[in-house]
Amino acid sequence: DVKVTQSSRYLVKRTGEKVFLECVQDMDHENMFWYRQDPGLGLRLIYFSYDVKMKEKGDIPEGYSVSREKKERFSLILESASTNQTSMYLCASSPPGPLQPGELFFGEGSRLTVL
Amino acid sequence: QKEVEQNSGPLSVPEGAIASLNCTYSDRVSQSFFWYRQYSGKSPELIMSIYSNGDKEDGRFTAQLNKASQYVSLLIRDSQPSDSATYLCAVRGSRGSTLGRLYFGRGTQLTVWP
Numbered sequence: 223d224v225k226v227t228q229s230s231r232y233l234v235k236r237t238g239e240k241v242f243l244e245c246v247q248d249m250d251h252e253n254m255f256w257y258r259q260d261p262g263l264g265l266r267l268i269y270f271s272y273d274v275k276m277k278e279k280g281d282i283p284e285g286y287s288v289s290r291e292k293k294e295r296f297s298l299i300l301e302s303a304s305t306n307q308t309s310m311y312l313c314a315s316s317p318p319g320p321l322q323p324g325e326l327f328f329g330e331g332s333r334l335t336v337l
Numbered sequence: 338q339k340e341v342e343q344n345s346g347p348l349s350v351p352e353g354a355i356a357s358l359n360c361t362y363s364d365r366v367s368q369s370f371f372w373y374r375q376y377s378g379k380s381p382e383l384i385m386s387i388y389s390n391g392d393k394e395d396g397r398f399t400a401q402l403n404k405a406s407q408y409v410s411l412l413i414r415d416s417q418p419s420d421s422a423t424y425l426c427a428v429r430g431s432r433g434s435t436l437g438r439l440y441f442g443r444g445t446q447l448t449v450w451p
Contacts, residue, residue, distance in 0.1 A: 264442060318437065326373075
């Protein structure tokens, strides 16, 4: 069965802390994504990766960085957390495009609160 | 920036009615379109994909695509309370590095009341 696992469901951090959100998929997918979801704003893409060691900025990359050292793992890093980064973070993976269907497999989400 | 717009909702329909969810997109060369359902507190899950003009039916769900009008819709027949969720329209990027990513609308919240 398809599985995308996010390391933490709930986190509470303080302003200025460095935060790591980990995501692991077991489907051998090339593509991995980090989104944040906020009420009224929908899903917004932060970063994505088509392969190991590569990354592409999404629509709201400011304040975030990512790491993809292994195919199955994609990490989101908040170098210095701020209160406006309080959000639900969703990791997803998908098989390679463009001929593959556009199904994203999402993890359960990580709800981050920055105080 | 690709734009994907959905009717703002919330949409409320009685059990057994047809729920109609609409979406427009800005990139006229887009080829692939998707509907995701997201229950409260859960992650989105794919329920329909459509690539060609016309209708595509899957059980009680029908996706409709009109590329000339840049419009995609989702019809839910015989709506059930279990269909109450937020429905997200998504469009695949059409060129270069965007081919592997989806652009999402903000979603329409549907409530089906008994």
